Amino acid sequence: MVREILRNLSKDFSVEFRTRFALNVSIAFAVTATVSVSLTAGGVPFPSLVQSILLWMIIFFSAMNGLSHIFVREEDQATALFLRITMSADSIFISKFIYNQSFMMIVLAVVTPLFLFFLQVKVILISYFVLTILSGGLSIAAGATILAAMVAKAGGKGSLFSILSFPLLLPVLWVSIFATKNSLDGARPADYNSLVFLLAFSGFISAISFLLFRFVWIED
Amino acid sequence: MTGVRYRIEARGLTQRFGRNVIFKNLNFALETGSSFCITGANGSGKSTLLKILAGIQAPSDGSVTYADISRGALIKECSSCIGYTGPLVNPYDDLTALENIYFASGRAEKSRIDSLLKCFHLTGHEDKKIRHYSSGMKQRLRIILADLNDPPILILDEPGTNLDESGRRILRSYLDSVSVEKAVILATNDRDEEKLCGRGIRLG
Numbered sequence: 001m002v003r004e005i006l007r008n009l010s011k012d013f014s015v016e017f018r019t020r021f022a023l024n025v026s027i028a029f030a031v032t033a034t035v036s037v038s039l040t041a042g043g044v045p046f047p048s049l050v051q052s053i054l055l056w057m058i059i060f061f062s063a064m065n066g067l068s069h070i071f072v073r074e075e076d077q078a079t080a081l082f083l084r085i086t087m088s089a090d091s092i093f094i095s096k097f098i099y100n101q102s103f104m105m106i107v108l109a110v111v112t113p114l115f116l117f118f119l120q121v122k123v124i125l126i127s128y129f130v131l132t133i134l135s136g137g138l139s140i141a142a143g144a145t146i147l148a149a150m151v152a153k154a155g156g157k158g159s160l161f162s163i164l165s166f167p168l169l170l171p172v173l174w175v176s177i178f179a180t181k182n183s184l185d186g187a188r189p190a191d192y193n194s195l196v197f198l199l200a201f202s203g204f205i206s207a208i209s210f211l212l213f214r215f216v217w218i219e220d
Numbered sequence: 221m222t223g224v225r226y227r228i229e230a231r232g233l234t235q236r237f238g239r240n241v242i243f244k245n246l247n248f249a250l251e252t253g254s255s256f257c258i259t260g261a262n263g264s265g266k267s268t269l270l271k272i273l274a275g276i277q278a279p280s281d282g283s284v285t286y287a288d289i290s291r292g293a294l295i296k297e298c299s300s301c302i303g304y305t306g307p308l309v310n311p312y313d314d315l316t317a318l319e320n321i322y323f324a325s326g327r328a329e330k331s332r333i334d335s336l337l338k339c340f341h342l343t344g345h346e347d348k349k350i351r352h353y354s355s356g357m358k359q360r361l362r363i364i365l366a367d368l369n370d371p372p373i374l375i376l377d378e379p380g381t382n383l384d385e386s387g388r389r390i391l392r393s394y395l396d397s398v399s400v401e402k403a404v405i406l407a408t409n410d411r412d413e414e415k416l417c418g419r420g421i422r423l424g
Contacts, residue, residue, distance in 0.1 A: 082324075
């Protein structure tokens with residue numbers, strides 16, 4: 001199983017880095033949105049809550065442009081049957097999950113510094129901010145993986161994916177926005193409940209997705 | 221694969237799409253060392269039957285069982301003992317033939333990969349991306365991918381599609397040689413490929 005996961009991961013990274021379709025779309029959206037917001041603000045700093053909301057909206061929609069691609073590409077290029085007969089559904093899910101998490105980390109690594117720079121955001125609790133961004137990103141990618149498989153099987157494209165993802169990931173965005181605001185304000189939380197929620201959400205949604213994936217992937 | 225004997229058996233296979241019965245109550249069995257041909261008009265259910273035999277699709281009724289005769293044991297999960305290809309099995313266009321082969325090969329050795337590439341006249345083209353392959357070359361690669369891990373049961377849906385006369389000759393000679401030690405199931409309307417099979421059924 002480990003070999004299958006590694007083979008599929010290697011294939012997905014090779015295909016993505018040759019076409020760079022998902023990465024280009026996500027990065028282009030992130031840069032355009034961040035620069036547009038920065039120009040609109042005209043150097044006037046936003047309140048910390050607005051900064052958090054903008055940051056998470058840009059992260060969410062940048063990621064949505066690419067996270068669905070991992071399964072939609074298999075259906076669009078008619079390679080899903082080849083993939084299906086080559087390895088088990090469990091290996092496919094785990095490799096796609098790891099790929100989406102890696103993709104999300106790349107998006108976060110590009111969007112966050114860009115946003116902090118262009119909007120001149122000052123972070124007071126840096127470690128809390130970084131942990132919030134990482135665990136929020138982890139939760140979004142975890143929830144998005146099974147949704148991407150469902151959207152691909154439904155013959156859907158990006159817009160359907162964003163619409164379906166929004167209600168599922170709203171609690172994640174809500175908690176991430178307020179935790180980010182606290183880190184910008186320097187309001188150190190007493191019990192780190194937000195981070196616990198985000199990590200618990202990731203764990204729960206990943207476990208449920210793993211159990212349900214074969215029913216989405218294998219159509220009888 | 222040498223010395224291992226497998227048996228695939230279809231019992232009462234029926235497939236319906238809505239109220240439309242595609243085929244009904246099919247019964248047959250096949251062991252390694254023999255070949256079986258499924259013919260029939262377009263839409264008669266050849267591809268569906270092959271997908272059911274390969275375990276890709278469930279039948280409306282009936283069952284398919286696989287057994288390792290040499291050990292006298294039924295096999296519940298037989299994905300590793302079946303090599304399947306069909307018109308909808310597409311390799312990755314952005315990868316080279318060799319990368320697709322390594323992706324599909326769970327346990328294939330370099331010597332086997334080389335001999336299959338040579339047999340299907342793809343030596344020298346293995347580093348080309350699939351998007352630069354002709355449809356005939358892609359079809360030959362599909363057959364290589366199906367037989368890559370040396371499965372005892374080989375299920376091929378229209379294997380001669382897109383092949384020119386020389387490609388068909390290569391395919392026929394290959395099928396002739398592998399059917400000695402494997403169970404080969406073909407869906408075809410090519411008379412020459414049909415002649416290679418010991419037995420068969422006609423659908424529709």
